[in-house]
Amino acid sequence: MSGQVYVFDTTLRDGEQSPGVRLSLDQKLEIAFVLQELGVDIIEAGFPISSPGDFESVRRLSEELESVVVCGLTRARSKDIEVAADALGPAKRKRIHTGLGVSENHLQYKLKMSEARALEIGVEAVKLARQFTDDVEYFMEDSGRADKEYLYRVTEAVIAAGATTINVPDTTGFTSPDEYYSLIKNLLDNVPNADKAIFSCHCHNDLGMATANTLAGVMAGARQVEVTVNGIGERAGNTALEEVAVALRVRHDKFEVDTKIDTTKLLSASRLVSKLTGMVVQRNKAVVGANAYAHSSGIHQDGVLKERSTYEIIDPRLVGAEKSEIILTARSGRHGLKHRLAEMGFSFTDERFEQIYGDFLKLADTRSEVDEDDLKTLVTTG
DSSP, rough: HHHHHBBEETTTTTTTTTOOOOOOOOHHHHHHHHHHHHSSSSEEEGGGGOOHHHHHHHHHHHHHOOSEEEEEESSSSSHHHHHHHHHHTTTTEEEEEEEEESSIIIIIIIOOHHHHHHHHHHHHHHHHHTTTOSSSEEEEEEEESOOHHHHHHHHHHHHTTTTTEEEEETTTTTOOOHHHHHHHHHHHHHTTTTGGGGEEEEEBBBTTTTHHHHHHHHHHHHEEEEGGGGGSSSSSBBBBBBHHHHHHHHHHHHOOOOOOGGGGGHHHHHHHHHHHHHOOTTTOOOTTTTTEEEEEEEHHHHHHHGGGGGOOOSSSSGGGGOEEEEETTTHHHHHHHHHHHHHTTOOOOHHHHHHHHHHHHHHTTTTSOOOOHHHHHHHOOO
């Protein structure tokens, strides 16, 4: 089984579906070029039939992007697929992403059709898409809640029809990591022609398990991950690109696979997407949050200053951050304070330092953080 995991980024499609987010064409292009530089393999550029703006976005990205596959989303409808093929026309490498719901819930309430009819429509959609490109991805929406035997039948049929990637979405964020692992593993083990396609993880974060489920899917044999920068997306969001890429890199001993992502560009990509979408990254967000490499506890500061790996498993430089931060608060100890003062060029006798440290603790009890201006005042007025 291949050691490479392909990164399918859907920031511009599923990510833009975040309530309150609207990106202009120029903003989409700016993000797309950053994603290309980052090393993603596939960019889902939009849903061409949904609006003239989405059609133009897919068309422009198809014209401009050189080294990635450009993908357009469709429903399993002839018109959708034909419009997507038109929008993707200029792309050097193109993918049509089509599919249908597979759970009883979606078949009964959303699609209002039988399993047999849905399977027939899916096969017809794949065959039509293959007339425009040999790179066709089929999504089985709400796989996390679907009947397993039906999933096997659908997967076998659409691969036989020409699908080269099978997307197994946990559309509602319903599954747990052990369940998602079994879902992917069982598909690989029970679908006779599973070796003819790449299986893909598309997980949502409704229960906070999107990244964990995606990594479980990779462990089971999936070799594509569908992600967004900062994990933005519908409802509670999608799997975060930066979390998966760094997890596979830092824990290569466990996963034994990797992506082509240049992780040193992750922080700048995160900040760009945050700025253009208006979606603020929470400070304690894994990998790219403002506090991800910051230490305020005296015990942690002492450990990190002696040996970074005592409290950091990710070197900040791996994601494009300059260094760890020592944040001075009422919980900080002598080692952290002395370190910050030394960075500012100050050095004191032990007696004088103890005076400053006492004044520092009194001040720190009155505010959330003691900054450099505060330290200069303590040093010069004591």
